[in-house]
Amino acid sequence: MTISVSSTDLPAAGAPHPTGLDGTVPGGANQDGTVRYVNIGGLELEAGGFLPDVTLAYESWGTLNEDGSNAILVQHALTGSTHVTRGAGDEEGWWEQFAGPGAPADTDRFFVVSINILGGCYGSTGPSSAAPDGKPWGSRFPLVTLRDSTLAEARLADRLGISSWHAVVGGSMGGARALEWAVTFPERVRRCGVISVGARSTAEQIAFAQAQTLAIRQDRHFNGGDYYGGPEPVEGLALARRIAHITYRSAYELDFRFGRNAQAAEEPLQADALAGRGRYQVESYLDHQGSKLVRRFDANSYIALTEALMSHDVTRGRGTLKETLARASADFFVAAVETDRLYFPAQSLELAEALPGDVDVHMIDSPIGHDGFLTEIGQLNAQLRAHLLN
Numbered sequence: 116m117t118i119s120v121s122s123t124d125l126p127a128a129g130a131p132h133p134t135g136l137d138g139t140v141p142g143g144a145n146q147d148g149t150v151r152y153v154n155i156g157g158l159e160l161e162a163g164g165f166l167p168d169v170t171l172a173y174e175s176w177g178t179l180n181e182d183g184s185n186a187i188l189v190q191h192a193l194t195g196s197t198h199v200t201r202g203a204g205d206e207e208g209w210w211e212q213f214a215g216p217g218a219p220a221d222t223d224r225f226f227v228v229s230i231n232i233l234g235g236c237y238g239s240t241g242p243s244s245a246a247p248d249g250k251p252w253g254s255r256f257p258l259v260t261l262r263d264s265t266l267a268e269a270r271l272a273d274r275l276g277i278s279s280w281h282a283v284v285g286g287s288m289g290g291a292r293a294l295e296w297a298v299t300f301p302e303r304v305r306r307c308g309v310i311s312v313g314a315r316s317t318a319e320q321i322a323f324a325q326a327q328t329l330a331i332r333q334d335r336h337f338n339g340g341d342y343y344g345g346p347e348p349v350e351g352l353a354l355a356r357r358i359a360h361i362t363y364r365s366a367y368e369l370d371f372r373f374g375r376n377a378q379a380a381e382e383p384l385q386a387d388a389l390a391g392r393g394r395y396q397v398e399s400y401l402d403h404q405g406s407k408l409v410r411r412f413d414a415n416s417y418i419a420l421t422e423a424l425m426s427h428d429v430t431r432g433r434g435t436l437k438e439t440l441a442r443a444s445a446d447f448f449v450a451a452v453e454t455d456r457l458y459f460p461a462q463s464l465e466l467a468e469a470l471p472g473d474v475d476v477h478m479i480d481s482p483i484g485h486d487g488f489l490t491e492i493g494q495l496n497a498q499l500r501a502h503l504l505n
């Protein structure tokens with residue numbers, strides 16, 4: 116599957132956001148899957164910082180109905196963008212099978228919206244955006260949490276004329292974002308889909324995340340986060356992606372796919388005079404995943420979003436898990452990949468059991484692990500139609 120963004124005019128890492136962000140939103144006219152930008156004003160942050168001028172980027176497909184009741188919010192995962200499905204352009208989205216004409220999120224019926232998370236690098240305000248002095252925020256970018264992005268997104272929903280979502284749904288960090296929406300704004304979420312994530316980041320998830328952020332911070336070009344305009348910490352970012360990607364795939368899949376094989380003509384057990392030893396296939400695969408990410412993602416955003424995900428705990432300041440979830444009034448849809456070794460299905464079961472009413476966990480049958488929520492979303496079509504998007 117090819118994943119890319121259809122928009123023109125995406126701000127490059129370290130480049131200022133486009134000018135003319137006057138907050139004007141054409142509402143239901145935005146139906147073609149083009150990235151648009153909205154200035155939602157200043158934002159006081161949960162951890163104590165302040166962002167004076169926040170822009171959110173979003174894409175939408177379909178048409179918003181007159182009473183604004185047919186909108187679905189699709190939340191992307193850690194390195195995802197707003198490009199859920201194709202629109203005006205022809206570039207495939209990351210949940211192509213989920214949204215589109217005749218798909219579960221049927222764009223002939225629903226107004227489907229996807230918002231780039233606060234702190235990201237696909238158009239929303241993040242560390243590479245211009246601070247008030249015109250220079251990239253860099254090291255000055257404050258700690259943002261998933262609650263901060265939820266509050267910011269609620270303002271965007273106001274601008275779009277959406278007082279309550281028919282459904283909010285996402286996988287991995289997108290699922291955590293969906294859950295935060297349902298608990299923070301119970302009156303604004305009628306259905307909620309939480310896929311491949313639990314109610315809070317576990318110690319192990321935080322541990323993997325710390326290794327990734329340190330890989331970037333220890334890159335010789337990181338410069339405390341102020342690397343824009345100079346060499347970027349690409350080696351650290353690629354290492355972070357390698358660490359993450361191992362957790363996104365199952366041991367079984369890696370062994371089945373690559374085993375102990377050598378990469379093409381490279382022979383790991385024989386030293387090459389120029390390049391040292393050759394690589395195992397799995398090393399080459401991870402090298403490729405690392406280089407692919409550095410071509411499309413900003414290292415500071417990677418840290419900001421990883422730390423936002425570390426902060427994920429829907430119960431923070433809200434009591435026990437049951438008390439917290441009792442605030443939500445949405446109908447919930449919970450799913451997990453059976454071989455996920457990062458967000459274990461047990462964490463989805465814990466969530467489902469704590470939710471009011473009888474909530475099942477729908478299992479995605481995939482041998483590959485966590486990334487199965489992206490590659491195999493089509494498996495849930497019937498259940499999504501019946502339980503989330505009816």
Ligand SMILES: CC(=O)SCCNC(=O)CCNC(=O)[C@H](O)C(C)(C)COP(=O)(O)OP(=O)(O)OC[C@H]1O[C@@H](n2cnc3c(N)ncnc32)[C@H](O)[C@@H]1OP(=O)(O)O
Nearest residue numbers: 116118119120194195196209396399400403411486489490
């Ligand atoms: C601009 C944007 O992209 S927006 C962002 C959207 N992205 C997201 O939302 C992130 C989510 N996406 C992802 O994380 C991934 O792309 C996934 C999970 C969807 C990919 O999953 P899969 O389809 O299973 O990909 P898989 O793990 O098989 O990797 C395939 C790649 O590895 C490469 N590869 C396979 N074996 C090897 C090897 N031995 N050596 C080197 N490369 C290898 C393939 O050539 C292929 O390369 P390509 O992606 O450049 O075409």
Ligand SMILES: N[C@@H](CCO)C(=O)O
Nearest residue numbers: 192193194195287288
């Ligand atoms: N591969 C996904 C997994 C994160 O859950 C991503 O990069 O966003």
